[in-house]
Amino acid sequence: xxxxxxxxxxxxxxxxxxxxxxxxxxxxxxxxxxxxxxxxxxxxxxxxxxxxxxxxxxxxxxxxxxxxxxxxxxxxxxxxxxxxxxxxxxxxxxxxxxxxxxxxxxxxxxxxxxxxxxxxxxxxxxxxxxxxxxxxxxxxxxxxxxxxxxxxxxxxxxxxxxxxxxxxxxxxxxxxxxxxxxxxxxxxxxxxxxxxxxxxxxxxxxxxxxxxxxxxxxxxxxxxxxxxxxxxxxxxxxxxxxxxxxxxxxxxxxxxxxxxxxxxxxxxxxxxxxxxxxxxxxxxxxxxxxxxxxxxxxxxxxxxxx
Amino acid sequence: xxxxxxxxxxxxxxxxxxxxxxxxxxxxxxxxxxxxxxxxxxxxxxxxxxxxxxxxxxxxxxxxxxxxxxxxxxxxxxxxxxxxxxxxxxxxxxxxxxxxxxxxxxxxxxxxxxxxxxxxxxxxxxxxxxxxxxxxxxxxxxxxxxxxxxxxxxxxxxxxxxxxxxxxxxxxxxxxxxxxxxxxxxxxxxxxxxxxxxxxxxxxxxxxxxxxxxxxxxxxxxxxxxxxxxxxxxxxxxxxxxxxxxxx
Ligand SMILES: Nc1ncnc2c1ncn2[C@@H]1O[C@H](COP(=O)(O)OP(=O)(O)O)[C@@H](O)[C@H]1O
Ligand SMILES: [Mg+2]
Numbered sequence: 001x002x003x004x005x006x007x008x009x010x011x012x013x014x015x016x017x018x019x020x021x022x023x024x025x026x027x028x029x030x031x032x033x034x035x036x037x038x039x040x041x042x043x044x045x046x047x048x049x050x051x052x053x054x055x056x057x058x059x060x061x062x063x064x065x066x067x068x069x070x071x072x073x074x075x076x077x078x079x080x081x082x083x084x085x086x087x088x089x090x091x092x093x094x095x096x097x098x099x100x101x102x103x104x105x106x107x108x109x110x111x112x113x114x115x116x117x118x119x120x121x122x123x124x125x126x127x128x129x130x131x132x133x134x135x136x137x138x139x140x141x142x143x144x145x146x147x148x149x150x151x152x153x154x155x156x157x158x159x160x161x162x163x164x165x166x167x168x169x170x171x172x173x174x175x176x177x178x179x180x181x182x183x184x185x186x187x188x189x190x191x192x193x194x195x196x197x198x199x200x201x202x203x204x205x206x207x208x209x210x211x212x213x214x215x216x217x218x219x220x221x222x223x224x225x226x227x228x229x230x231x232x233x234x235x236x237x238x239x240x241x242x243x244x245x246x247x248x249x250x251x252x253x254x255x256x257x258x259x260x261x262x263x264x265x266x267x268x269x270x271x272x273x274x275x276x277x278x279x280x281x282x283x284x285x286x287x288x289x290x291x292x293x294x295x296x297x298x299x300x301x302x303x304x305x306x
Numbered sequence: 307x308x309x310x311x312x313x314x315x316x317x318x319x320x321x322x323x324x325x326x327x328x329x330x331x332x333x334x335x336x337x338x339x340x341x342x343x344x345x346x347x348x349x350x351x352x353x354x355x356x357x358x359x360x361x362x363x364x365x366x367x368x369x370x371x372x373x374x375x376x377x378x379x380x381x382x383x384x385x386x387x388x389x390x391x392x393x394x395x396x397x398x399x400x401x402x403x404x405x406x407x408x409x410x411x412x413x414x415x416x417x418x419x420x421x422x423x424x425x426x427x428x429x430x431x432x433x434x435x436x437x438x439x440x441x442x443x444x445x446x447x448x449x450x451x452x453x454x455x456x457x458x459x460x461x462x463x464x465x466x467x468x469x470x471x472x473x474x475x476x477x478x479x480x481x482x483x484x485x486x487x488x489x490x491x492x493x494x495x496x497x498x499x500x501x502x503x504x505x506x507x508x509x510x511x512x513x514x515x516x517x518x519x520x521x522x523x524x525x526x527x528x529x530x531x532x533x534x535x536x537x538x539x540x541x542x543x544x545x546x547x548x549x550x551x552x553x554x
Contacts, residue, residue, distance in 0.1 A: 011551065048406050051547050072408045080406040084399035088318070090325040095318075102314045103407040131325075147403065 001026055002047065002155065002188060006056035009042050016042040018210045019056065024203070026154070027184045029177065031201030033191055035302050038207045040190040041083055044157050047188070048080050060155065076104070079148035083159040083190075085140045089133025093124055093143050096132050097150050104151035111150070118146035122176060138169025145176065156180065159190045174200055194298050212301045218265055221294050228290050229266050229273065231259045234283035243280040247272060260290075307416070311409050315417025316424070319391050323425065332386045333425045337379055337433030344372050345440035352444075365445050369453050370517045372441075373462045374506040376434050380470035381499030383430065388422035388478035389491035396486055396553065405546045415479065415544045422475045427468060434463050461522045469529035474498045476536035483543045483553050 002024040009017040017039040024030040034040050045051045047058060049071035058065035063074045087096050094115060101111035119125040122142040127135070132143060141161060148156060158177070162170040177187060177200055191197050197204045198217050205214040213220055221227070233240070236257045244252050249269065250262025263269045266289040274284055323329045348368070352359035360368070395401050395418075404414060438454035445453055477498040478491070485491045505525060509516035516522065542548075 045550065050402065050405055051550050072410070075406060075408040078406075080403060082399075082402045082406070084402065086398060086400035086403045088322060088400055089398060090322045091318070095321065099314065099318045100403075100407065103311065103404075103409055105408075144403070 002030075002058075002060050002186065004043075004047075004056065004058040007043065007046065007053055007058050008055045009039070009046055009051070010054045015209060017046070017207075020207065020211045021056075022205050022211060022214055024186060024188060026186050027181070028202045029181050029187045029189060029200055031189050031191055031197030031204040032207060033194060033197045033204055033298070034207035035192055038192075038302075039209050040192075040207060041159055043207070044080070044159050044188065044190055048078060048157055049074050076151070077153055077155060079151070079153035079156045081141075081144050081148045081156070081158040081161050083163070085144040087132040087135075087140055087143060087147075090131055092129045093119065093132055093135070094128040096143060097147055100147050101150045106151055114150050114152065115146070118149050121179070122146055123172070136169075138165050138172070141165060141169065141173060142176075145173065149180075153185070155186045155188070157188045157190075160192065161189070162191070162193065162196060170196075194295055198294065206298060206301055208302050217294070218268075220297070221265055227263060227266055229261045229263050229270055230288045230290055231261065231273070231277065232285040232287075233257045233259065233277070234285055237281065239280040240277050240282045243276040244273065247276055249273065307410065307412050309416075311413040312417035312420055315404075315409075315414060316420040319418065319421030320425070322391070322394075323387070323421075326390070329387060329390060332383055333429050336383065337376075337429045338436070340375055340379065341433035341437040342440070344375065344437060345444050348441065349444040359445075359448050362448050362450075365448060366453070367512075367517065369441060369445070370458055371506065371509045372437070373434070373459050374502070374509055374516060376430050376437075376463060377466055377470050377502045378499050378506060379430050379433075380426070380467040381474050381502045382496055383426035384422045384471045384474040385478050385495040385498055386492055387426060388418070388475045389482055389495040390488055391418055391421055392479060392482035393486065393488045393491040396482065397488065401549055405549065411544055411546050412541070415541065418479070419472075419475050422478070423468075423471055427471055430467060430471075431463060434459075434467075458517065458519055458522055461519065461526065465526045466522065466529060469526060469533055470502055472533050473529060473536060476533065476540040479540040480536070480543050483548070486554055 003022070005021050006019045007017060007021070008015065008019050020043060032040050032043065042051070046053045047060065047065060049065060053066055060074050060078065063070035065074070088099070091099070097115045097119070098111055101114065106114070115128075116125065119128055122145065124139060124142055124146065127139070132140065135143065145158070145161065162173050165173065174196065177189065180187060189197070189201060201217070203214070203216055204220055206212040206220075234257065236254065236259070241252070241254070244259070244261070250264075253260040261273065263273070270287060270289070274287060277284055323333070348360065395404070405411075438459065442452040442454050478495040481495045482491050485494065505514065508514045514521055
């Protein structure tokens with residue numbers, strides 16, 4: 001479990017992270033979404049005990065961020081994929097991982113096993129003896145991910161792991177994150193890509209120095225996006241309106257034979273709405289969704305803050 | 307502080323050095339050249355124009371001064387290695403994941419220090435052994451005894467040389483935090499050998515008689531004090547917060 005309370009970091013006059021409070025449950029894939037300069041990297045660095053916090057609190061499991069005695073223990077149970085891969089270019093893929101395995105006090109047998117396992121999972125096993133400096137961007141990113149897992153951490157911080165990757169490599173990385181999720185690892189994923197966050201995260205927080213919103217994708221859509229379903233009917237009747245009243249939908253506006261209904265999640269709820277109309281004897285001519293998606297909402301949130 | 311952690315880091319550095327030809331040349335070739343060259347020069351210059359070698363009185367002032375070449379090497383070689391390995395990590399941005407492991411800043415700093423210290427010291431002492439043996443061979447008939455080993459040489463090689471190498475490493479930790487180009491770091495870093503070159507010149511000019519044991523001990527004492535001061539500064543520079551937020 002990762003928890004922060006009013007976590008704040010300043011660089012001189014500049015506040016990079018302002019009073020962020022959040023909670024990530026065990027086994028959750030948590031999307032930390034925000035534009036460049038939002039404070040994602042700074043937050044992750046604080047949580048990984050790499051830089052100090054200015055104020056506020058943060059905990060990982062039972063350990064306290066900022067407590068000198070706990071920081072080694074925290075670093076033992078977490079893995080970090082930093083925004084820059086930071087591999088040793090002259091060393092082979094295998095040696096890069098083996099070095100880290102040793103620093104985490106893994107036995108030789110553990111190192112061997114984990115290196116083989118993760119390099120195979122990521123499709124790099126054939127290249128294990130090749131110098132990391134010769135790898136493509138995607139391969140380097142995968143190697144950095146393997147490195148972060150060498151000690152089998154339960155909690156993994158990933159700082160924009162798909163940024164600057166080609167679509168193919170991004171996909172492999174995303175699929176791999178989903179594999180890790182199946183292994184019940186907690187993943188704190190920094191990203192500036194909303195689509196990525198929506199696709200693989202259980203919970204999303206939108207950051208722009210301050211925390212703008214937090215919740216599951218559905219919750220966010222409900223709270224911030226305000227979408228509407230517009231239904232064109234052949235003929236509106238009272239029976240139809242009565243049927244709609246029984247559904248858990250928002251306001252229903254009537255304009256001739258056109259209904260405009262506030263719905264939190266049209267993809268989920270439209271089927272029930274249409275079904276209710278048909279049962280009430282209505283003829284649906286068209287169904288359209290208007291209004292802002294989560295993407296519009298995200299962009300709006302991010303712009304508001306600037 | 308766990309030495310085992312530092313040693314893991316040093317071993318990793320040794321592995322990267324092995325892949326770099328210029329590092330290997332600097333560590334091994336330079337001390338070897340000096341060690342063979344000096345005795346050859348003494349032998350050759352002494353017998354030039356049919357002369358029968360340098361007079362004994364000159365030999366016994368030349369040889370102690372020559373041992374100070376190794377002090378210069380001790381300032382120079384670790385400097386090259388340290389700036390390569392520290393600025394190298396910086397350029398590769400590999401310090402952040404390294405700092406994220408359960409390793410303390412001091413352990414990492416010591417590991418980097420060991421890596422920059424041991425290979426040059428081994429090469430310098432190895433070279434110095436060759437130098438002393440060859441010098442004995444070419445000067446023995448003139449002097450009537452083997453000049454090396456002697457206490458003064460031991461003080462230079464086993465006390466002053468390691469202290470100079472440590473100073474060189476510390477200085478380069480500080481320099482590496484300010485620059486992000488290996489070559490620039492090496493150019494500034496190598497300035498640390500200037501005081502040692504100064505000592506050598508002062509010896510040759512007989513401003514500081516380097517054959518006098520007390521003088522050597524005084525210089526060693528000064529080196530020790532400077533080492534401790536620089537350690538303090540280097541340690542303050544090499545803090546994760548500094549490295550991640552202030553190192554350029
Ligand atoms: N070492 C630093 N010194 C000064 N300002 C910094 C430093 N690191 C980050 N910042 C500033 O803090 C803000 C957040 O940066 P960062 O956490 O890197 O954002 P993100 O990872 O979301 O792109 C930015 O305005 C950035 O310029
Ligand atoms: Mg970032």
